[in-house]
Amino acid sequence: MTITKEMSIVDVVQKYPQTVQIFRNYGMGCLGCAAARFENIEQGAAAHGIDVAALVADLNKAVNE
Numbered sequence: 809m810t811i812t813k814e815m816s817i818v819d820v821v822q823k824y825p826q827t828v829q830i831f832r833n834y835g836m837g838c839l840g841c842a843a844a845r846f847e848n849i850e851q852g853a854a855a856h857g858i859d860v861a862a863l864v865a866d867l868n869k870a871v872n873e
Contacts, residue, residue, distance in 0.1 A: 811867045813850035813860050820849065824871045833866075834858050 811820055811827075817836075820827055831837070835856055836844075844852065849867070853860040 809871075811849070811864055811871065813853070813864050814848050816846075816848055817844045817852050820867065824867075826870050827867050830863070830866050830870050834863050 811824070817831070821831070834853075835858065836852055847855070849864060850860050852858075853863050
């Protein structure tokens with residue numbers, strides 16, 4: 809399965825725990841905050857000024873290793 813920017817942050821972290829460190833590396837350490845429960849990856853990245861394409865690429869790399 810490929811992670812996409814439309815996927816929920818919480819769903820990705822629950823399914824792929826190894827992605828937690830990737831989110832943290834990008835400055836998205838608030839994975840337990842209320843917003844993370846409702847935001848998709850694109851929305852979360854936009855809120856933090858993060859390049860969503862690079863984030864998604866790194867998330868997919870982590871789950872495919």
